[in-house]
Amino acid sequence: MIALSFVYLVFMSHLSYILLEQREDFYKDKNFWLILLGLVITIYLTIVIFQGF
Secondary structure, eight states, X not given: XXXXXXXXXXXXXXXXHHHHHSTTTGGGOHHHHHHXXXXXXXXXXXXXXXXXX
16 A cells, blocks of 8 residues: 555656646646556556455
């Protein structure tokens, strides 16, 4: 659970950095989409894992 919290913290902090640094053109940044995709996959995997318990 601590590892999941750390992963979420890292994803969210980097996403917020990209959003605050590039206010208007954040969607043009390749890193934004990669991090957003990683966050969505991590959330999906967490849901799938915890539904198994």
